[in-house]
Amino acid sequence: MTPAVKLEAASVRFTSERGSVTALENVGIEIPPGGFWSLLGPSGCGKSTLLRLVADLVAPTHGTVAVLGGPPATARVNRELGFVFQDPTLLPWRSALENVRLPLEVGPQKRERSAQWTPEGLLRLVGLAGREDALPHELSGGMRQRVAIARALVSEPRILLMDEPFGALDEITRDTLNEELLRIWKQTETTILFVTHSIPEAVFLSERVLVLATNPGRVREVVDCGLPYPRPLSVRETPEFIQIAAHLRALLQTC
Amino acid sequence: MATVSRVASSTEPSAGATGASVSSRAGRHTLLPFGTAAALLVAWQVLAWAFALPIYIAPTPAQIARTLVTELPTLLRNFVPTAAESFVGFLLGNAVAILVAVLFVHSKRLEAALYPIAVFINTIPILAKAPILVLIFGLGMTSKVVIAAFICFFPTLANMVRGLTSVNPQSLELMRVLSASRAEVFWKLRVPSSLPFLFSALKIASTTSVLGAIVGEWIGADLGLGALIIEATHNFRSPLLYATVFVASGWAVLFFAVVSFAERRIVTWKPGESA
Numbered sequence: 001m002t003p004a005v006k007l008e009a010a011s012v013r014f015t016s017e018r019g020s021v022t023a024l025e026n027v028g029i030e031i032p033p034g035g036f037w038s039l040l041g042p043s044g045c046g047k048s049t050l051l052r053l054v055a056d057l058v059a060p061t062h063g064t065v066a067v068l069g070g071p072p073a074t075a076r077v078n079r080e081l082g083f084v085f086q087d088p089t090l091l092p093w094r095s096a097l098e099n100v101r102l103p104l105e106v107g108p109q110k111r112e113r114s115a116q117w118t119p120e121g122l123l124r125l126v127g128l129a130g131r132e133d134a135l136p137h138e139l140s141g142g143m144r145q146r147v148a149i150a151r152a153l154v155s156e157p158r159i160l161l162m163d164e165p166f167g168a169l170d171e172i173t174r175d176t177l178n179e180e181l182l183r184i185w186k187q188t189e190t191t192i193l194f195v196t197h198s199i200p201e202a203v204f205l206s207e208r209v210l211v212l213a214t215n216p217g218r219v220r221e222v223v224d225c226g227l228p229y230p231r232p233l234s235v236r237e238t239p240e241f242i243q244i245a246a247h248l249r250a251l252l253q254t255c
Numbered sequence: 256m257a258t259v260s261r262v263a264s265s266t267e268p269s270a271g272a273t274g275a276s277v278s279s280r281a282g283r284h285t286l287l288p289f290g291t292a293a294a295l296l297v298a299w300q301v302l303a304w305a306f307a308l309p310i311y312i313a314p315t316p317a318q319i320a321r322t323l324v325t326e327l328p329t330l331l332r333n334f335v336p337t338a339a340e341s342f343v344g345f346l347l348g349n350a351v352a353i354l355v356a357v358l359f360v361h362s363k364r365l366e367a368a369l370y371p372i373a374v375f376i377n378t379i380p381i382l383a384k385a386p387i388l389v390l391i392f393g394l395g396m397t398s399k400v401v402i403a404a405f406i407c408f409f410p411t412l413a414n415m416v417r418g419l420t421s422v423n424p425q426s427l428e429l430m431r432v433l434s435a436s437r438a439e440v441f442w443k444l445r446v447p448s449s450l451p452f453l454f455s456a457l458k459i460a461s462t463t464s465v466l467g468a469i470v471g472e473w474i475g476a477d478l479g480l481g482a483l484i485i486e487a488t489h490n491f492r493s494p495l496l497y498a499t500v501f502v503a504s505g506w507a508v509l510f511f512a513v514v515s516f517a518e519r520r521i522v523t524w525k526p527g528e529s530a
Contacts, residue, residue, distance in 0.1 A: 091443075
């Protein structure tokens with residue numbers, strides 16, 4: 001089976017007038033289709049850069065990146081990538097529904113759509129039924145991020161890239177959205193790459209956690225979470241959960 | 256905004272101008288400026304009586320009001336060309352400014368070549384530019400339209416360039432992930448982002464275009480509020496002068512109010528906020 005994402009000896013160097021920085025060095029990973037992986041690590045470890053490599057927003061300086069067996073640009077043009085930023089990045093003049101529709105109005109479109117996910121249906125999926133006509137400034141931070149998730153899913157991407165999507169939200173909203181994200185993942189069978197700073201969030205959501213070390217950004221360890229799905233929020237009080245979280249915390253101290 | 260208060264204060268104490276700008280900020284204060292205006296008019300009337308000021312130095316509000324009625328045909332005859340010149344100048348100046356801004360955004364080289372020239376022309380005072388334009392375009396309405404257009408041009412150009420380029424960088428990344436074309440980015444992202452900037456410029460232009468038309472008429476015109484101002488001043492017809500100024504600022508205020516109304520209907524989101 002073709003991996004959803006495959007990096008081989010991938011390095012990214014950013015060069016500016018003040019010198020060059022190695023954001024990622026010699027990264028090799030293989031993410032199977034339908035997987036839920038989190039990227040965890042201290043600031044500046046290249047988590048976001050890795051996500052941007054997959055999204056074709058950054059090109060590798062060395063090594064190769066394959067997305068769905070081809071170059072990332074092909075996956076992007078084929079609309080197989082959904083991206084959720086830390087800020088919802090909604091267009092403030094468009095209503096919630098119109099924001100979700102944006103990906104269907106710009107860029108090349110998929111020839112076949114499964115008609116399973118309409119913009120209206122996706123807003124319902126993220127719990128925003130009845131708020132279709134609300135402008136972004138009329139919605140709370142959590143609601144805006146839900147709109148952004150619906151927008152990322154509307155072109156039915158096979159890979160969903162999420163760059164600290166819940167980082168700016170309060171804990172209660174974050175817990176709710178974590179649970180909903182797992183539900184959406186099961187329903188859509190999308191491969192998810194999830195960048196986070198939070199150890200509990202990474203353990204709760206993912207099948208595997210990719211721990212990155214800094215200076216230069218590199219893979220420290222891939223940790224298998226191994227907790228069965230579906231996971232209720234109470235899974236966070238189980239000894240297994242606490243053990244994995246403790247292991248990750250110890251790892252991060254050496255990054 | 257500075258221009259609005261300048262037009263208002265140099266012509267007629269308060270009345271409409273302040274009223275329009277305040278009401279756009281908070282509806283419940285709409286009546287307040289009218290009260291202030293009424294109080295000022297009464298004070299003016301009383302002071303003119305008390306000091307027995309001659310009519311050619313400072314006519315009373317009552318005399319001006321009377322003139323507004325008796326001289327209405329003259330005022331209207333002179334109002335029509337000024338209104339037309341400022342309106343056409345407004346359309347022309349802003350249309351060219353928007354077009355040039357779009358070109359600048361698409362070609363950095365063009366912007367580098369032309370923007371400094373535009374800044375330089377803008378630094379020439381309108382009173383210096385006006386005679387030159389009258390020499391080129393003649394004493395008819397064309398020269399006034401061109402002067403009004405000139406005065407509108409620069410603020411709109413500067414605001415539009417800023418509006419079209421001040422797009423949230425993350426929105427641009429989103430468009431890239433969506434593989435949007437340049438045209439799609441322009442129409443779906445840059446143009447809507449620029450609208451709040453455009454409207455701030457249009458509000459300035461709505462009042463300065465009237466100023467431009469009047470300045471043009473000062474240089475030389477048979478008809479128009481600017482010509483009437485010169486004529487009334489030379490003949491010491493102070494009530495007519497004040498009445499003319501009242502009509503001119505009334506037109507500017509109306510123009511401003513219409514643009515503000517359009518802004519409120521079109522820019523329904525909170526500008527500057529990148530949700």
